[in-house]
Amino acid sequence: DAGITQSPRHKVTETGTPVTLRCHQTENHRYMYWYRQDPGHGLRLIHYSYGVKDTDKGEVSDGYSVSRSKTEDFLLTLESATSSQTSVYFCAISVALAGDYEQYFGPGTRLTVT
Amino acid sequence: GENVEQHPSTLSVQEGDSAVIKCTYSDSASNYFPWYKQELGKRPQLIIDIRSNVGEKKDQRIAVTLNKTAKHFSLHITETQPEDSAVYFCAASINTGGFKTIFGAGTRLFVKA
Numbered sequence: 001d002a003g004i005t006q007s008p009r010h011k012v013t014e015t016g017t018p019v020t021l022r023c024h025q026t027e028n029h030r031y032m033y034w035y036r037q038d039p040g041h042g043l044r045l046i047h048y049s050y051g052v053k054d055t056d057k058g059e060v061s062d063g064y065s066v067s068r069s070k071t072e073d074f075l076l077t078l079e080s081a082t083s084s085q086t087s088v089y090f091c092a093i094s095v096a097l098a099g100d101y102e103q104y105f106g107p108g109t110r111l112t113v114t
Numbered sequence: 115g116e117n118v119e120q121h122p123s124t125l126s127v128q129e130g131d132s133a134v135i136k137c138t139y140s141d142s143a144s145n146y147f148p149w150y151k152q153e154l155g156k157r158p159q160l161i162i163d164i165r166s167n168v169g170e171k172k173d174q175r176i177a178v179t180l181n182k183t184a185k186h187f188s189l190h191i192t193e194t195q196p197e198d199s200a201v202y203f204c205a206a207s208i209n210t211g212g213f214k215t216i217f218g219a220g221t222r223l224f225v226k227a
Contacts, residue, residue, distance in 0.1 A: 042217035105157040
């Protein structure tokens with residue numbers, strides 16, 4: 001599982017409330033990502049990080065912010081959750097292998113916004 | 115930006131038959147093409163990948179082919195088994211750390227015993 005954990009694994013929250021999802025890795029990988037997965041859309045990148053305090057937007061970043069104050073933790077925050085943010089959220093890391101990178105995913109967080 | 119299209123969205127085969135899933139990409143700079151398998155309620159798992167300097171790669175019952183000129187790549191599963199039933203995702207990436215990875219919408223494969 002490449003040493004990736006996510007918390008919480010399930011969450012139900014109300015519209016308008018803030019929500020923070022945590023991704024934790026134990027192997028000091030530089031690159032970390034947040035994706036959301038919705039039926040018919042595959043996996044879409046929300047934000048990614050290429051080091052401590054170095055983050056950038058992905059293809060669906062509106063309504064989300066991220067922070068990475070330590071190598072091992074990458075936090076995804078929904079400032080004011082909306083029903084359209086109901087989804088399964090996956091964290092991922094890139095592992096450098098023989099000069100290339102392979103991406104591995106965490107177990108996922110199922111978020112429901114009511 | 116990059117766009118990845120994947121077909122078919124659903125595929126049903128008889129156990130022992132072959133299954134083929136096809137993807138096309140738009141950005142000629144993409145140089146890394148991973149395939150993921152996702153079982154119900156689980157995380158996507160990397161099953162095979164191919165890089166742009168290779169035309170074909172095989173690992174036991176699965177193989178991937180890449181046609182850079184046509185910008186398409188395919189996953190082939192031979193001698194399918196019920197445990198191959200899952201959703202498969204293709205992706206295209208510029209392999210500088212992976213953050214430019216774009217995924218296809220997925221193919222749900224059913225293998226009937």
